[in-house]
Amino acid sequence: MATEDTAIMGVFEFCKLLGVLKHLDRTGWVRKGVDKPESVAGHMYRMALLSFLATTDPSIDRNKCIKLSLVHDLGESIVGDITPLDGVSKEEKYKKEKSAIERISSLLPESVGNEISQLWEEYEKGETPESVYVKDLDKFDMIFQAYEYETSQNMDLQEFFTSTEDLFRTDQVKSWVEQLKHIRETPK
Numbered sequence: 001m002a003t004e005d006t007a008i009m010g011v012f013e014f015c016k017l018l019g020v021l022k023h024l025d026r027t028g029w030v031r032k033g034v035d036k037p038e039s040v041a042g043h044m045y046r047m048a049l050l051s052f053l054a055t056t057d058p059s060i061d062r063n064k065c066i067k068l069s070l071v072h073d074l075g076e077s078i079v080g081d082i083t084p085l086d087g088v089s090k091e092e093k094y095k096k097e098k099s100a101i102e103r104i105s106s107l108l109p110e111s112v113g114n115e116i117s118q119l120w121e122e123y124e125k126g127e128t129p130e131s132v133y134v135k136d137l138d139k140f141d142m143i144f145q146a147y148e149y150e151t152s153q154n155m156d157l158q159e160f161f162t163s164t165e166d167l168f169r170t171d172q173v174k175s176w177v178e179q180l181k182h183i184r185e186t187p188k
């Protein structure tokens, strides 16, 4: 197969994996019996737009946050959406997802593949202001989605608030969390 055809087939394989994420229900909601649970892609979509349009901290590189949001769960297209309740150690989850990210990176031109791997590692390490912020968005998107399901499907999803209690690190997202909890606890 000509080099150009191989490159195009790599893009097509990448497209297929992105298609998996568009229809991969987030396990946490499936476990709780949520009707029509959001997809992993939908989760990353809201995080990316919050990074782009709702981030007010001038010291945060929004473009980097958009990229981190869109890359952080890419590996789930191959390994699935593993929850903290599935009995998979953090080390094992990291190894599985790292292998998946390496596979995904290999489908695309080297410079792009390297960027995906570097972004994923930056998110996992959580040592840069952008990765700390996007990890906050990861948890905030989840509790906001939990609140949306509680109100639209009359459910109790307290465990998602409990499991993220005190894990938020940025002032901006902490203020969002406090406001969300206030709304949630105010009688309708």
Ligand SMILES: Nc1nc2c(ncn2[C@H]2C[C@H](O)[C@@H](COP(=O)(O)O)O2)c(=O)[nH]1
Pocket (backbone or CB within 6 Å): 026, 027, 028, 029, 031, 032, 073, 081, 082, 083, 084, 085, 138, 142, 159, 160, 163
């Ligand atoms: N049932 C629960 N599921 C949870 C909890 N915390 C996270 N999760 C789920 C949400 C996702 O499906 C998955 C991990 O999401 P990432 O975006 O971190 O890959 O785990 C919980 O407290 N209960």
Ligand SMILES: [Mn+2]
Pocket (backbone or CB within 6 Å): 043, 072, 073, 138
């Ligand atoms: Mn996530």
